[in-house]
Amino acid sequence: MRYMPHTAAEREEMLTKIGVGSIDDLFTDIPEESRLEGLLDLPLHESEMVVEKNFRKLAAKNLSPYSVPCFLGAGAYQHHVPSVADHIIQRSEFLTAYTPYQPEISQGTLQALFEFQTQVALITGMEVANASMYDGATSCAEAVLMACRVTRRKKAVISGNLHPHYRDVTHTTLQFTEFETIDLPPAVSGAERVDDHITSEIACVVAQNPDFFGRLHDLSALAEECHAAGTLLVVVVNEVVSLGAITSPGEMGADIVAGEGQSIGVPLSFGGPYVGLLATRQKFVRQMPGRLCGQTVDQDGKRGFVLTLSTREQHIRREKATSNICTNAGLCSLAFTIHMSLLGESGLTKLASLNHSQAVTLAEKLEAIDGVDLLNDSFFNEFTLRLPMNAASAVEKLGEKGILGGVPVSRLIPDDPEMANLLLVAATETCSASDMDDFVATLKEVL
Amino acid sequence: MSYKFTEDHEWVLLEGDVATIGISDYAQGQLGDVVYVEVPTVGDEIAKGDELAVVESVKAASEVYSPVSGEVIDVNTELEGAPTMVNEDAMESGWFARIKVTNSSDLDDLMDEATYKTFVEGLDE
Numbered sequence: 001m002r003y004m005p006h007t008a009a010e011r012e013e014m015l016t017k018i019g020v021g022s023i024d025d026l027f028t029d030i031p032e033e034s035r036l037e038g039l040l041d042l043p044l045h046e047s048e049m050v051v052e053k054n055f056r057k058l059a060a061k062n063l064s065p066y067s068v069p070c071f072l073g074a075g076a077y078q079h080h081v082p083s084v085a086d087h088i089i090q091r092s093e094f095l096t097a098y099t100p101y102q103p104e105i106s107q108g109t110l111q112a113l114f115e116f117q118t119q120v121a122l123i124t125g126m127e128v129a130n131a132s133m134y135d136g137a138t139s140c141a142e143a144v145l146m147a148c149r150v151t152r153r154k155k156a157v158i159s160g161n162l163h164p165h166y167r168d169v170t171h172t173t174l175q176f177t178e179f180e181t182i183d184l185p186p187a188v189s190g191a192e193r194v195d196d197h198i199t200s201e202i203a204c205v206v207a208q209n210p211d212f213f214g215r216l217h218d219l220s221a222l223a224e225e226c227h228a229a230g231t232l233l234v235v236v237v238n239e240v241v242s243l244g245a246i247t248s249p250g251e252m253g254a255d256i257v258a259g260e261g262q263s264i265g266v267p268l269s270f271g272g273p274y275v276g277l278l279a280t281r282q283k284f285v286r287q288m289p290g291r292l293c294g295q296t297v298d299q300d301g302k303r304g305f306v307l308t309l310s311t312r313e314q315h316i317r318r319e320k321a322t323s324n325i326c327t328n329a330g331l332c333s334l335a336f337t338i339h340m341s342l343l344g345e346s347g348l349t350k351l352a353s354l355n356h357s358q359a360v361t362l363a364e365k366l367e368a369i370d371g372v373d374l375l376n377d378s379f380f381n382e383f384t385l386r387l388p389m390n391a392a393s394a395v396e397k398l399g400e401k402g403i404l405g406g407v408p409v410s411r412l413i414p415d416d417p418e419m420a421n422l423l424l425v426a427a428t429e430t431c432s433a434s435d436m437d438d439f440v441a442t443l444k445e446v447l
Numbered sequence: 448m449s450y451k452f453t454e455d456h457e458w459v460l461l462e463g464d465v466a467t468i469g470i471s472d473y474a475q476g477q478l479g480d481v482v483y484v485e486v487p488t489v490g491d492e493i494a495k496g497d498e499l500a501v502v503e504s505v506k507a508a509s510e511v512y513s514p515v516s517g518e519v520i521d522v523n524t525e526l527e528g529a530p531t532m533v534n535e536d537a538m539e540s541g542w543f544a545r546i547k548v549t550n551s552s553d554l555d556d557l558m559d560e561a562t563y564k565t566f567v568e569g570l571d572e
Contacts, residue, residue, distance in 0.1 A: 152488075286483065286485070311482075311483075311503045311504075311507065311508035312508075316507060316508060317508050320508075320510070
């Protein structure tokens with residue numbers, strides 16, 4: 001028996017009160033084709049044993065990146081997460097995604113968040129970082145909103161080499177605001193004249209490094225161009241391990257860094273939950289979204305932690321809050337902090353250089369295949385190949401042979417003939433020499 | 448030349464066509480320790496009723512609405528480093544902004560000091 005807290009009469013009364021004809025009318029914002037008509041074709045009841053067996057059968061159809069050679073990237077990267085991270089986050093004291101409602105009694109949680117912020121600020125080269133956002137894409141959207149508040153301008157220029165999902169989430173977030181974007185087309189060659197669009201009306205330029213195609217950029221000149229026009233530079237980083245090897249966005253002059261922290265501490269998990277990073281300059285801190293943990297001293301002069309600048313947030317500031325983010329990715333940010341603490345500064349640098357050398361080795365092997373071109377003149381641990389055939393079909397065939405051989409660009413930039421044969425390939429510390437050899441040999445068979 | 452007050456506890460002091468604006472002593476007492484004041488930008492055109500500033504205390508953030516229309520010609524930049532001036536001296540050194548008023552009749556419906564005093568006493572009862 002289902003427990004229904006409201007009687008039919010009570011539901012009717014509520015609908016009348018708000019002037020809606022039926023419960024279905026409350027869902028008109030959801031596109032028709034996304035709505036379920038009637039019930040799913042499922043048995044009305046089944047034993048636990050049978051259900052479990054069925055699900056195991058379904059799960060076995062997946063090709064797990066942790067059991068086959070995996071070269072997937074495009075914004076989500078397979079890295080080795082030390083098992084101690086999983087053990088610590090499962091301690092009951094930490095088992096909630098929420099920052100506590102009585103924050104100061106949870107000193108452990110607050111200290112972990114404070115360490116997280118410190119790590120994010122250090123690796124991005126910024127002065128202050130918040131206690132996390134949902135993921136890289138929402139962080140990017142929040143960075144654009146923040147830049148519009150700081151500059152009191154209404155337009156953002158989005159580089160064509162920003163991950164297409166990040167651009168889409170930014171559009172969704174902006175659609176009911178007064179802000180708009182100028183979207184540049186993808187530039188596979190890496191030649192993109194973002195600076196042509198910078199005027200005194202532009203709140204920010206959003207550029208990704210390494211970009212969607214894996215190419216690295218020196219953004220210092222762009223930062224100067226932006227600043228000359230009073231425009232902010234938002235730098236998106238979706239492979240955070242790269243920060244162990246390349247010049248940080250802060251050093252290049254970024255005003256806001258929006259990042260995806262999944263690579264450190266968080267498994268692929270079919271795309272989430274992940275952890276968004278957002279860092280900025282101290283002078284913009286009051287326009288920053290999300291929670292912020294600060295270090296202070298108690299009445300006896302002992303070190304302690306508090307949530308600070310909360311008056312920006314929606315529980316106090318209501319509709320004028322800097323963001324409607326309700327919570328953060330607390331558990332994933334804890335995993336990030338643990339993994340990063342285990343690595344330390346030298347560990348992160350080593351991990352980054354290992355990733356890069358793996359990618360260089362793989363790129364050389366793949367480029368040597370007849371008809372395969374490497375399009376990047378620079379890359380970190382991911383690069384773009386042009387295949388002599390449709391990349392989506394090649395990936396499909398590689399999958400049949402037990403290899404996750406990269407992400408076809410057409411999956412993220414569909415309906416563009418220029419993208420059809422392009423393949424994004426990532427190599428991290430998790431690829432063994434035999435994984436690479438299997439990939440190269442199988443790709444030769446497939447082409 | 449005398450102070451005028453709004454029901455939202457802002458004060459206005461008109462000298463010539465320049466109005467200095469702040470929040471009343473009663474308002475600062477209600478807010479508690481002020482930790483930050485976001486002031487407008489010099490050159491901003493403000494209409495009567497627009498948001499002029501935001502006062503942030505340890506308890507809350509409150510918008511300050513402009514009782515007059517006109518152009519912002521000066522802001523109190525000292526508040527950035529010393530926001531507690533609002534608590535210590537709300538009616539003088541704790542001012543927020545000066546506006547060159549377009550229409551001095553904007554001040555006609557505001558309360559004078561005595562009326563405001565009675566108004567505040569009514570609130571405390």
